[in-house]
Protein backbone atom coordinates (compact mmCIF):
# COMPACT_ATOMS: atom_id res chain seq x y z
CA UNK A 1 0.00 0.00 0.00
CA UNK A 2 1.21 3.46 -0.88
CA UNK A 3 0.43 6.41 1.35
CA UNK A 4 -1.54 9.35 -0.13
CA UNK A 5 1.64 11.40 -0.19
CA UNK A 6 3.59 8.65 -2.00
CA UNK A 7 0.77 8.48 -4.53
CA UNK A 8 1.04 12.24 -5.03
CA UNK A 9 4.78 11.89 -5.66
CA UNK A 10 4.19 9.31 -8.36
CA UNK A 11 1.56 11.47 -10.03
CA UNK A 12 3.87 14.48 -9.91
CA UNK A 13 6.79 12.55 -11.43
CA UNK A 14 4.56 11.17 -14.19
CA UNK A 15 3.20 14.62 -15.07
CA UNK A 16 6.66 16.19 -15.00
CA UNK A 17 8.16 13.43 -17.13
CA UNK A 18 5.57 14.16 -19.80
CA UNK A 19 6.54 17.82 -19.83
CA UNK A 20 10.31 17.54 -19.76
CA UNK A 21 12.98 15.10 -20.82
CA UNK A 22 14.77 15.07 -17.47
CA UNK A 23 13.02 15.22 -14.09
CA UNK A 24 15.09 16.22 -11.07
CA UNK A 25 14.21 16.10 -7.39
CA UNK A 26 14.21 19.91 -7.43
CA UNK A 27 11.45 19.84 -10.08
CA UNK A 28 9.38 17.53 -7.90
CA UNK A 29 9.95 19.73 -4.84
CA UNK A 30 8.80 22.76 -6.78
CA UNK A 31 5.76 21.03 -8.27
CA UNK A 32 4.55 19.75 -4.90
CA UNK A 33 5.74 22.79 -2.91
CA UNK A 34 7.72 20.67 -0.46
CA UNK A 35 11.28 20.87 0.81
CA UNK A 36 14.07 19.07 -0.99
CA UNK A 37 15.03 16.67 1.84
CA UNK A 38 11.40 15.55 2.00
CA UNK A 39 11.42 14.72 -1.71
CA UNK A 40 14.76 12.94 -1.44
CA UNK A 41 13.39 10.77 1.34
CA UNK A 42 10.18 9.97 -0.55
CA UNK A 43 12.05 9.17 -3.76
CA UNK A 44 14.33 6.81 -1.86
CA UNK A 45 11.35 4.90 -0.44
CA UNK A 46 9.62 4.70 -3.81
CA UNK A 47 12.84 3.60 -5.47
CA UNK A 48 13.30 0.76 -2.98
CA UNK A 49 9.81 -0.43 -3.79
CA UNK A 50 10.33 -0.32 -7.51
CA UNK A 51 8.09 2.63 -8.40
CA UNK A 52 10.87 5.05 -9.29
CA UNK A 53 14.42 4.82 -10.55
CA UNK A 54 17.23 7.20 -9.74
CA UNK A 55 20.98 7.05 -10.22
CA UNK A 56 22.93 8.75 -7.45
CA UNK A 57 22.01 12.46 -7.59
CA UNK A 58 20.73 11.90 -11.11
CA UNK A 59 17.31 12.46 -12.68
CA UNK A 60 14.24 10.67 -11.39
CA UNK A 61 12.48 8.21 -13.69
CA UNK A 62 9.19 6.47 -13.24
CA UNK A 63 9.12 2.69 -13.69
CA UNK A 64 6.36 0.73 -15.43
CA UNK A 65 5.03 -0.19 -12.02
CA UNK A 66 5.02 3.46 -10.95
CA UNK A 67 3.43 4.56 -14.17
CA UNK A 68 0.59 2.07 -13.76
CA UNK A 69 -0.25 3.44 -10.32
CA UNK A 70 0.13 7.10 -11.31
CA UNK A 71 -2.02 6.84 -14.43
CA UNK A 72 -4.74 4.94 -12.59
CA UNK A 73 -4.79 7.68 -9.93
CA UNK A 74 -4.88 10.39 -12.52
CA UNK A 75 -7.74 8.69 -14.31
CA UNK A 76 -9.67 8.34 -11.06
CA UNK A 77 -8.98 11.99 -10.24
CA UNK A 78 -10.44 12.99 -13.60
CA UNK A 79 -13.48 10.77 -13.11
CA UNK A 80 -14.09 12.21 -9.65
CA UNK A 81 -13.87 15.81 -10.86
CA UNK A 82 -16.17 14.95 -13.74
CA UNK A 83 -18.68 13.31 -11.40
CA UNK A 84 -18.63 16.12 -8.84
CA UNK A 85 -18.87 18.91 -11.44
CA UNK A 86 -21.02 17.42 -14.20
CA UNK A 87 -23.30 15.18 -12.17
CA UNK A 88 -23.54 16.86 -8.77
CA UNK A 89 -22.87 20.41 -9.91
CA UNK A 90 -20.12 21.08 -7.35
CA UNK A 91 -18.01 24.16 -8.22
CA UNK A 92 -14.87 23.07 -10.09
CA UNK A 93 -12.45 24.57 -7.56
CA UNK A 94 -14.08 22.62 -4.73
CA UNK A 95 -14.37 19.49 -6.86
CA UNK A 96 -10.64 19.51 -7.64
CA UNK A 97 -9.75 19.77 -3.99
CA UNK A 98 -12.20 17.04 -2.98
CA UNK A 99 -11.07 14.75 -5.80
CA UNK A 100 -7.47 15.17 -4.64
CA UNK A 101 -8.46 13.68 -1.31
CA UNK A 102 -11.01 11.14 -2.53
CA UNK A 103 -8.67 9.56 -5.06
CA UNK A 104 -6.54 8.25 -2.21
CA UNK A 105 -9.34 6.60 -0.32
CA UNK A 106 -11.64 5.09 -2.92
CA UNK A 107 -11.57 1.31 -3.38
CA UNK A 108 -10.87 -0.08 -6.83
CA UNK A 109 -14.43 -1.47 -6.88
CA UNK A 110 -15.93 2.00 -6.42
CA UNK A 111 -13.43 3.54 -8.84
CA UNK A 112 -14.47 1.04 -11.49
CA UNK A 113 -18.21 1.61 -10.92
CA UNK A 114 -17.68 5.36 -11.10
CA UNK A 115 -15.82 5.00 -14.38
CA UNK A 116 -18.56 2.80 -15.81
CA UNK A 117 -21.30 5.08 -14.54
CA UNK A 118 -19.78 8.05 -16.35
CA UNK A 119 -19.63 6.06 -19.58
CA UNK A 120 -23.23 4.96 -19.02
CA UNK A 121 -24.25 8.56 -18.45
CA UNK A 122 -22.66 9.68 -21.72
CA UNK A 123 -24.82 7.12 -23.49
CA UNK A 124 -28.02 8.49 -21.97
CA UNK A 125 -30.52 10.56 -23.90
CA UNK A 126 -30.29 14.34 -23.80
CA UNK A 127 -33.55 14.60 -21.87
CA UNK A 128 -31.97 12.73 -18.97
CA UNK A 129 -28.96 15.03 -18.92
CA UNK A 130 -31.29 18.04 -19.03
CA UNK A 131 -33.15 16.72 -16.00
CA UNK A 132 -29.79 16.43 -14.31
CA UNK A 133 -29.16 20.10 -15.09
CA UNK A 134 -32.42 20.94 -13.37
CA UNK A 135 -31.17 19.18 -10.26
CA UNK A 136 -27.84 20.98 -10.41
CA UNK A 137 -29.49 24.41 -10.69
CA UNK A 138 -31.84 23.69 -7.80
CA UNK A 139 -29.10 22.34 -5.58
CA UNK A 140 -26.84 25.31 -6.37
CA UNK A 141 -29.66 27.59 -5.18
CA UNK A 142 -30.00 25.57 -1.99
CA UNK A 143 -26.24 25.72 -1.45
CA UNK A 144 -26.30 29.52 -1.58
CA UNK A 145 -29.16 29.55 0.88
CA UNK A 146 -27.19 27.22 3.07
CA UNK A 147 -24.15 29.45 3.12
CA UNK A 148 -26.25 32.32 4.39
CA UNK A 149 -27.09 30.40 7.52
CA UNK A 150 -24.22 31.26 9.81
CA UNK A 151 -24.65 28.01 11.71
CA UNK A 152 -23.69 26.07 8.59
CA UNK A 153 -20.16 27.49 8.84
CA UNK A 154 -19.60 25.14 11.75
CA UNK A 155 -19.69 22.23 9.32
CA UNK A 156 -16.28 22.20 7.73
CA UNK A 157 -17.32 19.47 5.31
CA UNK A 158 -19.90 21.73 3.70
CA UNK A 159 -17.38 24.42 2.83
Ligand SMILES: [Zn+2]
Nearest residue numbers: 075079115118
Ligand atom coordinates in the same frame (compact mmCIF):
# COMPACT_ATOMS: atom_id res chain seq x y z
ZN1 LIG B 1 -12.99 6.80 -16.21
